[in-house]
Amino acid sequence: MDLRRTRAGQLALLVYSALDRLVDCCGAAQPWTVVPATQLERIRETTGVELILMDVSIPEHLRRDAEGQAP
Template sequence: MVYVLCAPVRRGDNQLTVDLRQTREGKLALLAYSTLDRLVDCCGPEQPWTLIPTADLEKIRLDTGFEIVLLDLEIPEEHRRRAEVS
């Protein structure tokens, strides 16, 4: 199992959207975290997430086209998700 970042859920959404990031080299990356504590430390408490079996990573890759998985990567403060203001 890994914790995977999701895009913020909007009213009326019925599915989660995996939050992919582009690397400096231009590759599309899926960010995954080994523990929830690690995710919060690396991404902040407002980052949406979901827990998935590692066996599902290939299906997500086929659905989204990500090129690499980055594990336990710290996201700089300026690139972290923030709570949306209503």
């Protein structure tokens, strides 16, 4: 699960509809797990995220490095 702040300061949960989209949008170093879509609302409530964003491309300079660390 990756939580990121938007430019407007909102906390967003980034989700991807397929593994190839995750790699294309986030890079190969992005950790991942499978979560049923039916659980997303529960995750939103539990974590306090304000937005759930699907298949969003992360700019290269903001992607995780080989060790999985975000900038």
